[in-house]
Amino acid sequence: MDYSGELVSTKQTAKGIEPPITVWVPSVAPSGFALYLGHAFPAWSGDFFVGALKERSLHRVRIRDGEVVLQETLLRELKARIRDVRGGPDGLLYLLTDDADGALLRLRPAPTGTLAGRSTAGTS
Numbered sequence: 571m572d573y574s575g576e577l578v579s580t581k582q583t584a585k586g587i588e589p590p591i592t593v594w595v596p597s598v599a600p601s602g603f604a605l606y607l608g609h610a611f612p613a614w615s616g617d618f619f620v621g622a623l624k625e626r627s628l629h630r631v632r633i634r635d636g637e638v639v640l641q642e643t644l645l646r647e648l649k650a651r652i653r654d655v656r657g658g659p660d661g662l663l664y665l666l667t668d669d670a671d672g673a674l675l676r677l678r679p680a681p682t683g684t685l686a687g688r689s690t691a692g693t694s
Contacts (some may be wrong), residue, residue, distance in 0.1 A: 574596060575595050575596040575597075579597075579616060584663075585652065586652075590676045591633060591636065591637065591638060591639045592631065592641070593667040594622075594625075597624065598620075598622035598623075598624055598625040598627070598629070598667075599622060599623035599624035599625070600620050600621065600622060600623075601620070601621040601622070601623050601651075601652060601653050601654065601655075602620070602621040602652065602653055602654030602655040602656070602665075603619070603620050603621070603655060604618070604619045604655040604656055604657050604663070605617075605618055605624070605657075606618070606619055606657055606663065607657060608657050608658070608660075608661030608662065608663070609661040610660070610661035610662050610678060611661075611663075611679060611680055614630065616632070617630050617631065617632045617640075618630070618631045618632075618633065619631075619655045619656065619663060621651075621652030621653060621654060621655050621665065622643075622651075622652060623651045623652070623653065623668070624650070624651075625643075626646065626649050626650055626651055626652070627643050627645055627648075627652065628632070628644040628652050628655065628665065629641060629642070629643055629644070629645060630642040630643075630644060645665075650669055650673070650675075651667055651668050651669055652665050652666075652667060652668040653666045653668035653672070654666040658676075659690075662676055662677060662678050663676070663677040664676055664677070665677065
């Protein structure tokens with residue numbers, strides 16, 4: 571499918587090629603892709619992370635027994651085109667954005683005693 575949702579081709583999948591497990595229609599323009607095996611986010615272990623250029627977000631996808639059982643869209647509030655996603659040797663996730671003022675971002679768990687990324691004591 572094209573970004574618009576229009577079909578690019580009507581040809582069937584060739585023999586020996588497996589169809590995708592999930593698709594986004596219209597396309598989110600998927601980019602970098604990582605399987606998370608780190609220790610910093612135990613609840614995310616075994617989940618896939620996919621950058622979304624057009625949607626300007628990060629997708630977390632859990633696949634079990636060949637089927638998607640959970641999808642979550644993250645970091646939409648950044649409004650950044652996520653170009654690449656990697657798991658670091660420190661167990662954290664690293665993202666590369668491709669905007670004119672692009673950045674290398676490190677995702678890490680919120681410190682203990684915070685609520686929605688803000689300190690409960692009023693400091694950040």
